[in-house]
Amino acid sequence: MSADEIENARFSILPYIGLSVILLESYRRVVGKSLVPAGLTDVEAALWLYEDAPCCVLAHNTDADPRFTYANKAAQRRFEYSWSEFTALPSRLSAEEPNRTERQHLLSRVARDGFADGYKGLRISRSGRRFLIEDGTVWQLTDSRGVLHGQGAMFPTSRDVAQADEE
Numbered sequence: 207m208s209a210d211e212i213e214n215a216r217f218s219i220l221p222y223i224g225l226s227v228i229l230l231e232s233y234r235r236v237v238g239k240s241l242v243p244a245g246l247t248d249v250e251a252a253l254w255l256y257e258d259a260p261c262c263v264l265a266h267n268t269d270a271d272p273r274f275t276y277a278n279k280a281a282q283r284r285f286e287y288s289w290s291e292f293t294a295l296p297s298r299l300s301a302e303e304p305n306r307t308e309r310q311h312l313l314s315r316v317a318r319d320g321f322a323d324g325y326k327g328l329r330i331s332r333s334g335r336r337f338l339i340e341d342g343t344v345w346q347l348t349d350s351r352g353v354l355h356g357q358g359a360m361f362p363t364s365r366d367v368a369q370a371d372e373e
Contacts, residue, residue, distance in 0.1 A: 223278050226252035228349050229265055229358050236321045236345045241360065261362040262339075265347055266297035268356050273297065275356060284364060286332035302330050310345060316357055320344035328367065336367045 209343035213292050227248050233241050241263065242251045253264060255278055257317065266272035275287070277292040285300065301309045305328050327341035342361035348354050 223249060223252040225265065225355070226255055228347050228355055229263065229276065230255065232347050233343075233345055233358060233360070236348075237323065237343060250255045257276060257370075260363070261360050263358065263360045264292075264300075266356050268354055270285070271296050271298065272356060276358075284331065284337065285329070286335070291303075291332070300329050302336075305329075307358065316344045316346060325361070329364075336368050337364045339364050 229250055230241055233239070236289055241252050241259070244260070246254060246314060256308060257279055259278055259280055262284050263278045264274060264281050265276035267275045267322045273298050274292050274295050276333075277289065279286070282288060282292060287295065290321070298306055298309070311320060312325060321343060322345075323341075323343040325339065325344060327342070328337050329339055339361040342359060344357055344359045346354060347356045347358050
């Protein structure tokens with residue numbers, strides 16, 4: 207990546223540092239762990255989370271039909287959406303129709319309990335490729351004042367699933 211490309215990448219995510227801070231702080235507060243290496247500034251942590259994190263990290267807003275507001279590079283690769291496509295996508299479309307009820311039960315549990323971990327669920331990429339999220343954590347995105355901004359999700363592992371694996 208050239209110096210100009212790096213600078214453009216940094217500039218393009220600067221408006222989202224605030225959401226990154228909410229993602230990172232609420233995860234630490236609710237789950238009791240950190241998503242980023244220790245010792246990073248807020249800007250460095252936001253850049254690391256977006257560019258270099260090995261896990262997929264996503265967030266959606268509080269709309270009646272929540273829309274993704276954040277997807278790091280690992281999530282963009284896994285789901286096969288660009289940033290602009292991801293952030294225009296209702297989050298329910300990350301799961302196929304038969305799996306949306308199970309997903310909604312999870313989100314309701316997170317709203318009630320603050321977070322859920324050990325989550326496993328089937329998802330679908332833009333191209334229709336099915337994959338299983340494993341050991342996922344979903345949590346309430348609240349800022350330091352307690353204002354709810356949506357829900358975040360992190361999953362460190364996933365695997366492609368063949369039709370026969372689902373049966």
